[in-house]
Amino acid sequence: MNVEEYMIELGQQARDAARLIAKAATGTKNEALLAMADAIDNSRDALQSANQKDLDNGRANGLDDAMLDRLELTPARIDTMIEGLRQVAGLPDPVGAITDLKYRPTGIQVGKMRVPLGVIGIIYESRPNVTVEAASLCLKSGNATILRGGSEAINSNQAVAECIKSGLTAVGLPETAVQVVETTDRAAVGQMITMPEYVDVIVPRGGKGLIERISADAKVTVIKHLDGICHVYIDSDADKAKAVNVAINAKTHRYGTCNTMETLLVNRSVAADVLPELAERYQAIGVELRGCDATRELLPYINEATEEDWSTEYLAPILSIKLVDDMAEAIRHINKYGSHHTDSIITENYTKSRAFLLEVDSSSVMVNASTRFADGFEYGLGAEIGISTDKIHARGPVGLDGLTSEKYVVLGDGHIRN
Amino acid sequence: MNVEEYMIELGQQARDAARLIAKAATGTKNEALLAMADAIDNSRDALQSANQKDLDNGRANGLDDAMLDRLELTPARIDTMIEGLRQVAGLPDPVGAITDLKYRPTGIQVGKMRVPLGVIGIIYESRPNVTVEAASLCLKSGNATILRGGSEAINSNQAVAECIKSGLTAVGLPETAVQVVETTDRAAVGQMITMPEYVDVIVPRGGKGLIERISADAKVTVIKHLDGICHVYIDSDADKAKAVNVAINAKTHRYGTCNTMETLLVNRSVAADVLPELAERYQAIGVELRGCDATRELLPYINEATEEDWSTEYLAPILSIKLVDDMAEAIRHINKYGSHHTDSIITENYTKSRAFLLEVDSSSVMVNASTRFADGFEYGLGAEIGISTDKIHARGPVGLDGLTSEKYVVLGDGHIRN
Incomplete structure (x- = not known):
C-alpha cells in the first residue's frame, strides 16, 4: 500500500462526505448516533474478541499494565460508549444557528451562522473508546472525521468503525463521513497533518510528546492541549x-x-x-x-x-x-x-x-x-473533545461549538453598494 | 546586526508589553490613540520628508507607478490616518466583556471573558498607512504588535512609528507595545513567523504570493486571505x-x-x-x-x-x-x-x-x-484588519473581536467537585 496515496484518498472521500454531513438534518444525525449505539450494543462479542486480539498482541509486545488497562474494552466501557452516543444525540445541534441578525443603515441585514469546520483529523493513543467519542462529536457538529488510533488498538478500532459505519448507512449518510485509518504505518500521521486541502483541523489526544511532535510538523491548525500546570x-x-x-x-x-x-x-x-x-x-x-x-x-x-x-x-x-x-x-x-x-x-x-x-x-x-x-460537562457543554490551552479559535474545554466556526450571512432585497 | 537575536529581543519585549496592554484601561488606550493622532497631525512635515526619501529610493530602484502610488503619503492620506485613529478610539472596547455567565447545577457560575490574543505580527507591503491601521486595532483590542512593512517604505514606517511611540508614552503605556521592525533583512520575516513563544498570530496583508509564502513556513497561526473569487x-x-x-x-x-x-x-x-x-x-x-x-x-x-x-x-x-x-x-x-x-x-x-x-x-x-x-465597515465592525477566508478562529471581515479570544471564568463560593 502506498500510504501517501491511501491518505489522500481518505482525504478526498472525507472532503466529499463533509459537504453532505454539513447539510444533514439534525434528526438524521441523531438517528445515526442512536443507530451506532444499537450497533455497538449488538456487537459486544465482536468488539470484545477484536479487543482480545489487541490485548494479546500488546502483552506479546511488552506493553505495560497501564497501557493494557487503557486498551481494554470492558463491558462497563462498552456501556459508557453506548451511553455517550445517546447523550450526544440529545445535545442541541450547533449547525445553522444564526445570531446577531441585525439591520444595517444601508438596509441589509447582517448576522452570523454557525457552520462545521469541514474535515477533522483525530490522532489518539490506545483508548479505543475515543473512536466513538470523537466520531460522535464531529458528526453532531456536521464534520467529517478521519480517525487515526494507536497501532496497539487497531483491531478494536476497526471493530468500532464497523458499528459507526452501520449507523451512518442505516440513515442514508455516507459511510465515509467517519473513516478509521486502516494502516498502522506511522507515515499516515505525517501525511494527514500536512494535507490542508483535505483536512481542516487536527485534534491530537494523547501525551505531551505526541502533541508536541504533531504541532511541530502540522500544516493544518492543531487544537491542542499540552500541560495542565x-x-x-x-x-x-x-x-x-x-x-x-x-x-x-x-x-x-x-x-x-x-x-x-x-x-x-x-x-x-x-x-x-x-x-x-x-x-x-x-x-x-x-x-x-x-x-x-x-x-x-x-x-x-x-x-x-x-x-x-x-x-x-x-x-x-x-x-x-x-x-x-x-x-x-x-x-x-x-x-x-x-x-x-x-x-x-x-x-x-x-x-x-x-x-x-x-x-x-x-x-x-x-x-x-x-x-x-474545568471540564466540558461541568461547564454545561454536554461533552468535550478535549481542553485547549491555545488562544486561537477555541480556548478551554472544547465542545460542539469548538468544532464549528461562524460565517456571515447577509439578507437583502436587491441591495447594491453605493 | 544578528537578525535572529534582534527579532527575539523584539519578541520578548512584545511579550512583556502584552501583559501590560492586556490590562490597560479602555480610557488609557483611547487617550493613547488620540495622542497618536495628534502626534501625526503635528509631524506632517517629518512624515512627508521621510516618505519623500522612500519615493526617491523607489524611483531609483525602478518601482512601478502602482507601487509608488501605494507608497505615497499624501496630505489626504495623512488625514485618513488621523481620522482612522480617532474612529478606533471611539469603538467599544472588546476586552473583558463577560457573556453567558450562568449558574450550573453544582452552584458555580460559568461564563466567558473576551481577552486579547497577546502578540500579533503584521507583515505588509508598501502602504505605510497600514502601520497606523494595524497598530491602532491591535492596541484597542489589548494586543502588543510587531509590524514588518515593506523595505521600500522603511523611512515612512519609522516616522509613523515615532508618532505611535509618542502616543503610547504620553499616557504611560510601554512604547514596546507597538514595535516596527527596523531592519529590511528578509530573514526578519522568517524569524517572526517561527517564534510561537513570542508571537501568537500573524496577519499578512499583501498579495497572494506573500501570503502563500508566509502560510507555508509559519509555525504560528496565520489569519489569512488569499483570493476573492x-x-x-x-x-x-x-x-x-x-x-x-x-x-x-x-x-x-x-x-x-x-x-x-x-x-x-x-x-x-x-x-x-x-x-x-x-x-x-x-x-x-x-x-x-x-x-x-x-x-x-x-x-x-x-x-x-x-x-x-x-x-x-x-x-x-x-x-x-x-x-x-x-x-x-x-x-x-x-x-x-x-x-x-x-x-x-x-x-x-x-x-x-x-x-x-x-x-x-x-x-x-x-x-x-x-x-x-462584504466589508468590516458595512457589517458594522467599525474597522477591519482584513478579511479571512480561513475557517479557523475568524471568518470573513476581521474586526476587533477577531483579534481577541474567549477564556472561561468560573465564580464560586468555595465550591469543590464531588
Missing part, C-alpha cells in the same frame, strides 16, 4: 475554610487529570494560619509536599522545591508550595510557570477577584472554586 | 430587476477589490430573459465577457471561458459567465471553484434562499445583495 492562590483576604476545602479538593480529588492543582501559592500574611492545617491533611492523604524556603520555615519537615518543580505537571500525589508577597506576585508566577490551563484565587476581596479574572492568562480562571471544575 | 447566482426564481442591479454593482462598483464578483452563474431557464440586457450594460461599461458554450449560444459575440477562468480572480473589468441547470449545480460550482470568500444568490424563493445560505461554504453568503457589501 494549575494553581490555587490563597490570598490574604481568603476565607480559611474555603481555602482549605478548595486546596484539598483541587489536589486530591484525582491526581492524574489535567485540571488537578500542581502548585499552591499562599500569601505570606496568612501562611502561618492556613499552611500547618493544610499540610497535615495533605500528609494524612499521602501527598508529598515540596516547598520554597519560606514555606519550609513553617513546615521544616517537607522537601525542598527546585526551580523545575514550578513548571512540572506531576499527575501524581505531589504538590509544590510557594509563598508570595501579594496577588501581583502570584499572577506573575502563574503566567510565567503555568500552562495557561486553569488557575483559581481564594479571596473574599471584590477588587482582587476582578483583577485576578482579568489578568491571569489561562483558559479557565476561577474565584473560590476548585480547578477540578 | 466571488459569485452571483441568478436563480430561476430571481426578480429580474434585482438580478440586473446586483450583477452590475457586484462587478463594476470597483474592479480591484476582493469582494468584486468574478463569475456570474445564471439558471438556464432565465438566461435568455436576463443575459442579453445584462451583457449590453456590461459592454457599455467596458467589461469583457467570457462565457461557457451555452452562454455563447445566447451571446455569440463574447469570448470563450476556459476551465482556468472559473478559478481566476481577475481584479479587472473581466467577467466569466456560466449557465447552470439548477441551484445545486451553482452551489457545487461555487464550492469547487470559488475561494470561500463571498457569494450571493438572487431569488424570490424562500426554500432556496435558506438552502443557499446553509450550503455555500464561504465566509459571507448573501441573498439578494451585492457581494461588495
Whole structure:
C-alpha cells in the first residue's frame, strides 16, 4: 500500500462526505448516533474478541499494565460508549444557528451562522473508546472525521468503525463521513497533518510528546492541549475554610487529570494560619509536599522545591508550595510557570477577584472554586473533545461549538453598494 | 546586526508589553490613540520628508507607478490616518466583556471573558498607512504588535512609528507595545513567523504570493486571505430587476477589490430573459465577457471561458459567465471553484434562499445583495484588519473581536467537585 496515496484518498472521500454531513438534518444525525449505539450494543462479542486480539498482541509486545488497562474494552466501557452516543444525540445541534441578525443603515441585514469546520483529523493513543467519542462529536457538529488510533488498538478500532459505519448507512449518510485509518504505518500521521486541502483541523489526544511532535510538523491548525500546570492562590483576604476545602479538593480529588492543582501559592500574611492545617491533611492523604524556603520555615519537615518543580505537571500525589508577597506576585508566577490551563484565587476581596479574572492568562480562571471544575460537562457543554490551552479559535474545554466556526450571512432585497 | 537575536529581543519585549496592554484601561488606550493622532497631525512635515526619501529610493530602484502610488503619503492620506485613529478610539472596547455567565447545577457560575490574543505580527507591503491601521486595532483590542512593512517604505514606517511611540508614552503605556521592525533583512520575516513563544498570530496583508509564502513556513497561526473569487447566482426564481442591479454593482462598483464578483452563474431557464440586457450594460461599461458554450449560444459575440477562468480572480473589468441547470449545480460550482470568500444568490424563493445560505461554504453568503457589501465597515465592525477566508478562529471581515479570544471564568463560593 502506498500510504501517501491511501491518505489522500481518505482525504478526498472525507472532503466529499463533509459537504453532505454539513447539510444533514439534525434528526438524521441523531438517528445515526442512536443507530451506532444499537450497533455497538449488538456487537459486544465482536468488539470484545477484536479487543482480545489487541490485548494479546500488546502483552506479546511488552506493553505495560497501564497501557493494557487503557486498551481494554470492558463491558462497563462498552456501556459508557453506548451511553455517550445517546447523550450526544440529545445535545442541541450547533449547525445553522444564526445570531446577531441585525439591520444595517444601508438596509441589509447582517448576522452570523454557525457552520462545521469541514474535515477533522483525530490522532489518539490506545483508548479505543475515543473512536466513538470523537466520531460522535464531529458528526453532531456536521464534520467529517478521519480517525487515526494507536497501532496497539487497531483491531478494536476497526471493530468500532464497523458499528459507526452501520449507523451512518442505516440513515442514508455516507459511510465515509467517519473513516478509521486502516494502516498502522506511522507515515499516515505525517501525511494527514500536512494535507490542508483535505483536512481542516487536527485534534491530537494523547501525551505531551505526541502533541508536541504533531504541532511541530502540522500544516493544518492543531487544537491542542499540552500541560495542565494549575494553581490555587490563597490570598490574604481568603476565607480559611474555603481555602482549605478548595486546596484539598483541587489536589486530591484525582491526581492524574489535567485540571488537578500542581502548585499552591499562599500569601505570606496568612501562611502561618492556613499552611500547618493544610499540610497535615495533605500528609494524612499521602501527598508529598515540596516547598520554597519560606514555606519550609513553617513546615521544616517537607522537601525542598527546585526551580523545575514550578513548571512540572506531576499527575501524581505531589504538590509544590510557594509563598508570595501579594496577588501581583502570584499572577506573575502563574503566567510565567503555568500552562495557561486553569488557575483559581481564594479571596473574599471584590477588587482582587476582578483583577485576578482579568489578568491571569489561562483558559479557565476561577474565584473560590476548585480547578477540578474545568471540564466540558461541568461547564454545561454536554461533552468535550478535549481542553485547549491555545488562544486561537477555541480556548478551554472544547465542545460542539469548538468544532464549528461562524460565517456571515447577509439578507437583502436587491441591495447594491453605493 | 544578528537578525535572529534582534527579532527575539523584539519578541520578548512584545511579550512583556502584552501583559501590560492586556490590562490597560479602555480610557488609557483611547487617550493613547488620540495622542497618536495628534502626534501625526503635528509631524506632517517629518512624515512627508521621510516618505519623500522612500519615493526617491523607489524611483531609483525602478518601482512601478502602482507601487509608488501605494507608497505615497499624501496630505489626504495623512488625514485618513488621523481620522482612522480617532474612529478606533471611539469603538467599544472588546476586552473583558463577560457573556453567558450562568449558574450550573453544582452552584458555580460559568461564563466567558473576551481577552486579547497577546502578540500579533503584521507583515505588509508598501502602504505605510497600514502601520497606523494595524497598530491602532491591535492596541484597542489589548494586543502588543510587531509590524514588518515593506523595505521600500522603511523611512515612512519609522516616522509613523515615532508618532505611535509618542502616543503610547504620553499616557504611560510601554512604547514596546507597538514595535516596527527596523531592519529590511528578509530573514526578519522568517524569524517572526517561527517564534510561537513570542508571537501568537500573524496577519499578512499583501498579495497572494506573500501570503502563500508566509502560510507555508509559519509555525504560528496565520489569519489569512488569499483570493476573492466571488459569485452571483441568478436563480430561476430571481426578480429580474434585482438580478440586473446586483450583477452590475457586484462587478463594476470597483474592479480591484476582493469582494468584486468574478463569475456570474445564471439558471438556464432565465438566461435568455436576463443575459442579453445584462451583457449590453456590461459592454457599455467596458467589461469583457467570457462565457461557457451555452452562454455563447445566447451571446455569440463574447469570448470563450476556459476551465482556468472559473478559478481566476481577475481584479479587472473581466467577467466569466456560466449557465447552470439548477441551484445545486451553482452551489457545487461555487464550492469547487470559488475561494470561500463571498457569494450571493438572487431569488424570490424562500426554500432556496435558506438552502443557499446553509450550503455555500464561504465566509459571507448573501441573498439578494451585492457581494461588495462584504466589508468590516458595512457589517458594522467599525474597522477591519482584513478579511479571512480561513475557517479557523475568524471568518470573513476581521474586526476587533477577531483579534481577541474567549477564556472561561468560573465564580464560586468555595465550591469543590464531588
